Amino acid sequence: MNQKALEQKLQAAFQPFWMALENESHLHAGHAGVEERGGSHFNLVMVSNQFEGLNRVARQRKVYELLSTEMENKNREGLHALRMKLYTEQEWQNKDS
Amino acid sequence: MNPELKAEFDKLVQNNDVVLFMKGNADFPMCGFSARVAQILNHMGTKYVDINVLENDAIREGVKEYSNWPTIPQLYVKGEFIGGCDIISEMFEAGELQEMLDNLNAA
Structure with missing residues (x-):
């Protein structure tokens, strides 16, 4: 999941006073081996x-x-x-x- | 959604005060977010029913539709959807979760 695209989408829809989006995917690499699909983990704070x-x-x-399309995408490009x-x-x- | 499956969910969340849909079970959570919510409930000494969505694809996908919520874990109290990991964590830190569960015991 492309961070820039995600930010732009949120920006356009919510016109936030403040926003911070962090890619945390590295924290979850191969967690517990139960997630057969890849996909990204993000942390969002938005005002x-x-x-x-x-x-x-x-x-x-x-x-x-x-973000329903991204959430439903079960590939590596998806948002997990x-x-x-x-x-x-x-x-x-x-x-x- | 399939009315029979919906009826199953209705029954489950209405017949049990606290239901946690999670990956893995209370003793062996299989995901950090599920683990966090189970840990909070355990810490508060809450009695709850844990449903491992990994054991059944119909439940795993069905609960997302039932709750109109795309991720696991999901917590129900008295038949009402309360939230996922972020919301439960926030409510716990604010003391709101304790209050909600205390009311449950008093009722």
């Missing part, structure tokens, strides 16, 4: 007002819906796992640290 009024499940579903932390601007600014 967008499109999450306003949505609970955690609904927020992640929005991202998963955008996406860790997500999704915030609104308000929540992001209220976060301590």
Whole structure:
């Protein structure tokens, strides 16, 4: 899964106030031998007002819906796992640290 | 989805307070994300039913459709889909998961 393409897709759909996408695939190389397919692991932190009024499940579903083609692709080019932390601007600014 | 399979899922999540669909089982998780959720539930002393999706392709693919959620693990409490690994981790860290499960025991 091409990181640049993924970033552009997220950027266009969510117009995030802030976004960080990290490729973690190297951490999962050959994990437990149960994943017959390859595919990438990414870690996403994204701040967008499109999450306003949505609970955690609904927020992640929005991202998963955008990336459904990639999630369903069971080849090495596919997206196997996406860790997500999704915030609104308000929540992001209220976060301590 | 296939109505018989849907009925099976309904029965499973409604007849058990806490159900975890995972890769591997509670004693031997086969994926880091599943392991993390099992570890949290074990840590809190929660009684739960663990369903190993790797043992059955119909369940593995069916649960994704049933929950409208493309990844495993998936946690259900009282028939309601609560989330996957990120959400459960966040809820645990915020104390929300404890609260939800305490309410369960009180009810």
